[in-house]
Amino acid sequence: TYIVTDNCIKCKYMDCVEVCPVDCFYEGENMLVIHPDECIDCGVCEPECPADAIRPDTESGLEQWLEINRKYSEIWPNITEKGDQPADAKDYDGVPGKFEKYFS
Ligand code: SF4
Ligand code: F3S
Numbered sequence: 001t002y003i004v005t006d007n008c009i010k011c012k013y014m015d016c017v018e019v020c021p022v023d024c025f026y027e028g029e030n031m032l033v034i035h036p037d038e039c040i041d042c043g044v045c046e047p048e049c050p051a052d053a054i055r056p057d058t059e060s061g062l063e064q065w066l067e068i069n070r071k072y073s074e075i076w077p078n079i080t081e082k083g084d085q086p087a088d089a090k091d092y093d094g095v096p097g098k099f100e101k102y103f104s
């Protein structure tokens with residue numbers, strides 16, 4: 001499966017949503033997550049993310065993010081269309097520690 005990782009937080013560009021063939025993105029206030037059981041591993045969303053936040057879960061060190069994607073995709077609503085990007089998205093691109101400060 002592919003998963004969304006921390007640089008999505010407060011960037012939330014949502015380009016990923018437009019390309020997913022199975023609509024498996026779920027929307028929190030500050031980021032999206034992927035439902036790991038619904039993702040068919042097609043990989044098309046990964047290069048679409050301007051924040052480089054989407055990763056295959058086979059990459060090392062992403063166990064925490066796999067759990068977050070699994071947990072919150074069960075809680076947050078499904079999103080199938082790109083909404084308005086945050087006006088200050090660029091200010092947060094690459095900022096460290098976003099999970100601790102802004103995850104929601
Ligand atoms: Fe959707 Fe494919 Fe991305 Fe999985 S890898 S979230 S199926 S676009
Ligand atoms: Fe987030 Fe990238 Fe999608 S910033 S909303 S994973 S396009």
